[in-house]
Amino acid sequence: MQLDEANCMLEPGHLPFESGVKRLADGKLYVAVLTPMPNITREMLVHWFSTMKTFERYKMWHPLDHVSFESVDRPGTQGEHEYLVQENIGGKLQKLSIRGLKTDAALDTSRFDAAGVVLCRFSQFSSPAAEKNWTGHILHLARETGYGVEMRSRFWISDEELGAPPAAANEDPPPDSFGISLFKHCSEEMSYLAGLLPGLYKRETGVQT
Numbered sequence: 001m002q003l004d005e006a007n008c009m010l011e012p013g014h015l016p017f018e019s020g021v022k023r024l025a026d027g028k029l030y031v032a033v034l035t036p037m038p039n040i041t042r043e044m045l046v047h048w049f050s051t052m053k054t055f056e057r058y059k060m061w062h063p064l065d066h067v068s069f070e071s072v073d074r075p076g077t078q079g080e081h082e083y084l085v086q087e088n089i090g091g092k093l094q095k096l097s098i099r100g101l102k103t104d105a106a107l108d109t110s111r112f113d114a115a116g117v118v119l120c121r122f123s124q125f126s127s128p129a130a131e132k133n134w135t136g137h138i139l140h141l142a143r144e145t146g147y148g149v150e151m152r153s154r155f156w157i158s159d160e161e162l163g164a165p166p167a168a169a170n171e172d173p174p175p176d177s178f179g180i181s182l183f184k185h186c187s188e189e190m191s192y193l194a195g196l197l198p199g200l201y202k203r204e205t206g207v208q209t
Contacts, residue, residue, distance in 0.1 A: 001030065003137055003156050006106050010115040018152065021179035028136075029179045031155040035190035037197075040148040042118035044201045048193065049121065051204075058085070060196060062189040067093065090181025098125045098138070106139060116143040124159075134158055134174055151190050155182060 001008065001017070002024065008015060018034045052058060058069035067086040081100040086093055103109055106122045119142040126135045136157040142149045158173035201207065 001032075001154075002026075002028075003106065003139075003159060006139060006154070007108050007111075009139075009141055009152060009154075010107065010111045010117070012115075019183075021176060021183055023176065027173050028159055029155075029157040029174055029176070031153075031157070031179045031182050031186070033151075033153040033183055033186045033190070035151040035153070035187060035194065036145075036147070037142070037151055037190070037194040038148045039198055040142075040194055042142075042144075042149070043207070044197045045119045045142055045149070047201055047205065048197060049119075060192070060200075062087070062185070062192055065089065065185055065189070087185070089185050090178060094127060096125050096127050098123050106137075107141075116145075118142050118144055118149055148194075153186050153190065155179075155186075157182075 001015070014034075017032055019032055022030045022032075024030050052061070053071050055069040059066050065088045067088060068084075069086075070084040072082040072084060083098045084096070085098060086095050088094070101122045101124055103120045103122050107120065109120075112120070119140070121138075121140045123138045124136070125138060134157055136155060136159040139154040141152045141154075143152070157179065
């Protein structure tokens with residue numbers, strides 16, 4: 001699935017490819033991760049992402065792989081936020097700039113209620129300090145289920161940065177092994193989040209879950 005086909009994620013049910021790593025016809029590396037999150041609510045997710053502003057907070061999300069975190073204010077830009085992070089992915093330190101983008105740049109937000117969407121985060125990333133200057137897009141889409149929510153994460157790697165010429169994308173896309181490592185990392189961090197959120201939300205808000 002290409003980024004411009006992402007609206008198919010708003011259809012009922014699941015797509016044929018919900019979890020795994022795939023090389024697209026144009027050479028991009030595509031990673032899909034489906035994470036069940038029992039007993040998680042929209043309010044918990046909104047609280048988490050709105051308070052994730054320090055390294056200590058970010059470290060909770062993946063205690064092993066998350067190495068550093070900085071929230072950067074970029075007034076006047078198209079992005080909603082920017083994070084400079086370092087993460088161990090596949091045993092290698094990745095230095096990433098992750099810039100939040102408007103959700104409606106990727107999806108038809110008017111369909112969210114009907115699709116049961118409770119949270120959507122759309123970002124573009126680049127790795128200017130890494131061995132390879134890979135760029136791409138990230139989409140995290142959470143929707144209601146009978147047991148809580150499910151997080152459907154998507155990564156398009158070696159995708160051009162929005163508004164940049166095609167040459168901004170690396171001509172040598174990452175190997176499949178990087179996609180496998182990213183799949184593992186995302187699965188783990190979303191599972192960590194599912195485990196810690198109910199208790200953390202109750203402690204910090206006083207709301208019974």
